[in-house]
Structure formats: structure tokens, C-alpha cells
Amino acid sequence: MGVCTKLGYELVFSQPVSEKGNNVTFESHCYIYNQNNEVVAIADVVGGVYKLRIKQVDCLLTSVSGNVWHRRFGHLNSKDLNVMRDGAVKGMSYSDKAQVSKTSCIVCCEGKQSRLPFSHVGNREQELLKIVHADICGPMEVRSIGGMKYFLLFVDDFIRMAFVYFLKTKDEVFSYSSSSSSFKTLVENQTGRKLKVLRSDNGTEFCSKEFENFLAIGRNSTSKNLCIHTGTIWSLRKVQSYNCRKSYWS
Numbered sequence: 001m002g003v004c005t006k007l008g009y010e011l012v013f014s015q016p017v018s019e020k021g022n023n024v025t026f027e028s029h030c031y032i033y034n035q036n037n038e039v040v041a042i043a044d045v046v047g048g049v050y051k052l053r054i055k056q057v058d059c060l061l062t063s064v065s066g067n068v069w070h071r072r073f074g075h076l077n078s079k080d081l082n083v084m085r086d087g088a089v090k091g092m093s094y095s096d097k098a099q100v101s102k103t104s105c106i107v108c109c110e111g112k113q114s115r116l117p118f119s120h121v122g123n124r125e126q127e128l129l130k131i132v133h134a135d136i137c138g139p140m141e142v143r144s145i146g147g148m149k150y151f152l153l154f155v156d157d158f159i160r161m162a163f164v165y166f167l168k169t170k171d172e173v174f175s176y177s178s179s180s181s182s183f184k185t186l187v188e189n190q191t192g193r194k195l196k197v198l199r200s201d202n203g204t205e206f207c208s209k210e211f212e213n214f215l216a217i218g219r220n221s222t223s224k225n226l227c228i229h230t231g232t233i234w235s236l237r238k239v240q241s242y243n244c245r246k247s248y249w250s
Contacts, residue, residue, distance in 0.1 A: 026050075066094045067105070075108050124157060129193045131157040134200040136173060142246040154183050157199075163187075173205040184215065 018024055022040070023033040030043035030050040043050035069081055069092065085092050125131050138150030150167040163183050167173065184195050195217055200206040202221050 063093060063095065069094055070105060071107075075105060075111075126158060127193075128156060128158055128191050129187060129195045131197045131199055132187075132195060133157060134198055134206065136167070136170065136203065136205055138167070138170075145247055156187075170205050174208065174211050 021035045023037070025031045025033070029045075031039055032041040032043075034040050041052055043052045045051075066078070066081060066085075069085075070076060070078070073081065073084075085094060133155045134153065136150055136152050140149055143149055144166065146166065148166040148168055150170060150172075152165040152167055152173055154163040155161070163186075165183070188194055195215075198206075198215060198217060200221060205211075206221070
């Protein structure tokens with residue numbers, strides 16, 4: 001049976017109906033019987049064709065609140081929602097324009113929250129290389145022009161000086177540490193001091209036996225992605241990546 005949605009009439013073709021085991025008779029009206037000889041549809045002649053008697057379905061219009069539209073568009077801000085409602089999008093309407101701008105969305109509030117500062121957990125070191133913070137950031141959304149996906153960051157706890165190494169893969173962390181031009185070799189030669197403690201999270205890139213045996217220094221680790229002790233390097237990471245254009249980050 002075919003349905004012609006754009007004709008504006010309820011049309012039915014008799015042959016497909018008969019092929020399904022139904023019976024079609026044409027008298028003053030058209031009657032369609034099922035296999036149990038029960039009338040299932042009646043059609044009247046209108047303009048030379050038989051129009052089915054179908055109950056008219058009332059489609060009632062309803063409006064939704066601005067908060068519903070806010071969620072439908074992925075928690076879009078109220079300013080842009082109102083612009084869309086005022087003509088930028090066809091068929092979009094809601095009446096509570098003022099309410100939208102004032103209503104607090106719980107999901108938005110939770111998604112934009114940042115963790116409160118931790119209480120003081122220690123004093124800043126007073127000598128070079130006493131503690132060095134380390135962390136790796138990535139993978140980046142877009143590779144840099146040089147094909148890099150990560151960067152390795154070292155920050156001295158005393159002077160807050162940062163050293164950045166760009167990596168293609170995470171396993172390059174050890175190679176940058178063990179090479180002749182590694183961070184440890186560089187800072188020890190430049191300052192005449194020895195690196196004493198490396199502070200990082202428990203990321204696998206810092207926890208291999210090979211890495212620890214090479215460093216031969218103290219290790220100070222925290223839970224992964226917990227910034228109680230690695231807040232120094234987390235803050236610098238945010239500064240480094242803020243407003244950085246894609247593919248030009250390294």
C-alpha cells in the first residue's frame with residue numbers, strides 16, 4: 001500500500017490491498033474487508049477517486065519553556081537562545097524570555113565549578129633543585145606543526161622556573177630524562193647542584209622501574225589528577241594552554 005503524503009487526500013490502491021488477502025468491493029462506496037470478512041475501511045467518491053473515511057486527528061500546539069530549549073541546544077547561554085527565538089531559528093518559541101536569563105541551570109552550575117583551594121600543605125623550598133615538579137599534558141586535540149601530541153613540564157619549587165619538552169608519544173618521557181641533554185643533566189650542570197626530589201602524580205610515565213633507577217633520587221608522588229601537591233604545575237599548565245591556537249601550541 002502506498003501513501004501519498006503531499007497530495008492532501010487519503011488515497012489507497014486496491015491491488016496491494018487485495019494481494020494481502022483482503023477483499024475490495026466498489027458500489028456506491030468502496031468497502032475494504034479483511035480475511036474475516038469484516039469491514040475495515042470505507043471510501044467515498046470525491047472528484048472521481050475514492051477518499052478513505054479517516055478520523056481527523058487534531059494536532060494541538062504546545063509551547064515549552066526556555067529551560068527546555070536551553071537543554072535541547074546543549075545548555076546554550078540565554079543570550080544566544082533569545083536571539084534564536086527572535087527570528088534566527090524558524091519554529092522556535094517560548095514566552096519566558098526574562099525567566100530564561102534569570103533561571104539557574106543546575107547542570108551548568110556543576111559543569112562550571114572549580115575545586116576550592118586546598119589548605120596549606122607545605123612550605124616553599126628555599127634552595128634550587130630541592131624539589132622539582134613534573135607532569136605531562138596531552139594528548140592534545142590537534143597535533144602541532146612538528147607532529148607533537150604531548151608536552152612534558154618541569155618546574156622548580158624554589159624559583160618556579162619552567163622547562164618544557166614536546167613529545168610525540170608518552171614513552172618519550174624516559175628518553176628525555178636519560179639522554180645527555182635531559183632536564184636532570186642540564187639543570188645540574190648549570191647550577192652545580194644535585195636534583196634531590198622529583199614530585200609528580202602516579203602516572204605510568206613516571207612510575208617505571210627503569211625511570212626510577214636512572215634518576216637515583218627521591219620520589220614524591222601523589223594520586224593521579226589530584227592537585228593537592230601538584231598545584232604548582234597545574235596552575236602553570238592552565239596558563240600555557242589558555243587561548244592557545246590549535247596546531248600552534250608547540
